[in-house]
Amino acid sequence: MTDQPILGLEEVSKQYPDRNAPAVDGVSLEISRGEIISLLGPNGAGKTTTLEMIVGLRRPTSGTVSTLGLNPFSERDEIRRRVAVQPQHATVFDRQTVRELLRCWASFYPDAHTEDHVIGQLGLQDSAEVKIAKLSGGQRQRVLVGLALVSKPELLVLDEPTTGLDPNARQDLWGTIQQYRAEGGTVLLSTHLMEEAEELSDRVAIMHQGKLEAFDTTEYLITEFAPAVEISATVPAEAEHAEVTRLATDLVTEPHGSGGNRISFRTQSSDAALRALTDIRARQIHIREAGLAGVFRTLTGRDMAPQENPAAAVAPDKDSNDRERLEHCNVGHDQRAHPTACPGAGP
Numbered sequence: 001m002t003d004q005p006i007l008g009l010e011e012v013s014k015q016y017p018d019r020n021a022p023a024v025d026g027v028s029l030e031i032s033r034g035e036i037i038s039l040l041g042p043n044g045a046g047k048t049t050t051l052e053m054i055v056g057l058r059r060p061t062s063g064t065v066s067t068l069g070l071n072p073f074s075e076r077d078e079i080r081r082r083v084a085v086q087p088q089h090a091t092v093f094d095r096q097t098v099r100e101l102l103r104c105w106a107s108f109y110p111d112a113h114t115e116d117h118v119i120g121q122l123g124l125q126d127s128a129e130v131k132i133a134k135l136s137g138g139q140r141q142r143v144l145v146g147l148a149l150v151s152k153p154e155l156l157v158l159d160e161p162t163t164g165l166d167p168n169a170r171q172d173l174w175g176t177i178q179q180y181r182a183e184g185g186t187v188l189l190s191t192h193l194m195e196e197a198e199e200l201s202d203r204v205a206i207m208h209q210g211k212l213e214a215f216d217t218t219e220y221l222i223t224e225f226a227p228a229v230e231i232s233a234t235v236p237a238e239a240e241h242a243e244v245t246r247l248a249t250d251l252v253t254e255p256h257g258s259g260g261n262r263i264s265f266r267t268q269s270s271d272a273a274l275r276a277l278t279d280i281r282a283r284q285i286h287i288r289e290a291g292l293a294g295v296f297r298t299l300t301g302r303d304m305a306p307q308e309n310p311a312a313a314v315a316p317d318k319d320s321n322d323r324e325r326l327e328h329c330n331v332g333h334d335q336r337a338h339p340t341a342c343p344g345a346g347p
């Protein structure tokens with residue numbers, strides 16, 4: 001990883017017409033080459049709008065976006081050559097095979113990967129001759145990421161790439177993303193999955209109601225905002241657990257089986273609490289970190305469940321209200337410019 005910033009946002013806001021509150025509200029951040037960064041937030045937090053401004057699909061209402069040192073809105077042609085985007089919903093030609101689609105896509109770029117290279121990267125050798133319509137959800141999603149990778153982008157932008165995938169398909173896709181990074185790429189993705197942000201990214205940007213609440217490594221965020229762990233254990237009924245009680249908050253004790261109690265509590269001193277539990281011969285000790293869920297709760301005062309951004313309060317039908325957005329938002333390139341140029345492509 002180098003320190004050269006690939007992306008910079010300075011006080012960026014986006015106010016959609018007829019909305020009460022900005023969808024993105026004064027966001028500043030900087031990303032270095034070689035990083036994997038997650039924008040983590042619930043529905044309506046402003047993640048997609050942020051990504052769209054970064055790739056030049058939307059113009060910020062105020063603030064500055066610099067992507068690869070360029071203004072992504074006014075220098076969009078160059079951005080399109082060097083940045084690949086996988087939007088949340090992409091339409092591809094269902095009647096083509098994986099190989100045909102990738103070959104077709106590669107033909108749009110002067111120095112693209114071969115389809116075999118991308119098929120290898122995706123681990124889709126067994127499905128190379130299968131039509132897109134016949135792929136599983138996970139395979140299809142991986143092909144979409146593959147389309148984004150074909151052009152050898154410097155920056156890969158993925159909008160909720162694994163939403164709706166089962167854990168295995170999710171892991172496969174994470175592997176593809178990590179491999180792309182290992183080859184020198186930089187990744188910015190949006191997600192509302194804590195686990196995805198935690199496992200995949202070097203740093204996590206937590207968004208809530210258009211604002212960037214925090215931006216750092218998972219470890220730092222947890223240490224800073226959610227250091228308490230939740231511990232439960234079975235202790236002998238006669239055990240004196242004064243030391244545990246001293247270290248604990250929210251201690252709950254319940255009878256458990258013959259002659260024992262099940263206790264659960266939170267603590268910021270997990271090592272000392274574990275020593276105290278060992279001293280009183282506790283069994284079945286379970287420890288759970290609050291993780292990014294706890295960080296989100298601390299920062300926003302609420303759990304990260306799907307929720308409305310007040311920005312949506314006036315006009316909920318966002319697509320019909322979407323004249324500003326460029327027509328050709330699609331996987332890494334202007335797909336609609338070439339709809340029938342490839343074999344098998346059709347309505």
Ligand SMILES: Nc1ncnc2c1ncn2[C@@H]1O[C@H](COP(=O)(O)OP(=O)(O)OP(=O)(O)O)[C@@H](O)[C@H]1O
Pocket residue numbers: 016017019023041042043044045046047048049050190192308309310311312313316318319321322
């Ligand atoms: N084109 C639009 N016109 C008006 N409002 C919009 C438009 N696009 C998004 N919004 C509103 O802006 C807010 C932020 O939406 P955005 O899609 O950026 O959030 P998100 O975090 O990506 O959500 P999700 O996870 O549901 O995709 C929401 O309240 C949304 O309804």
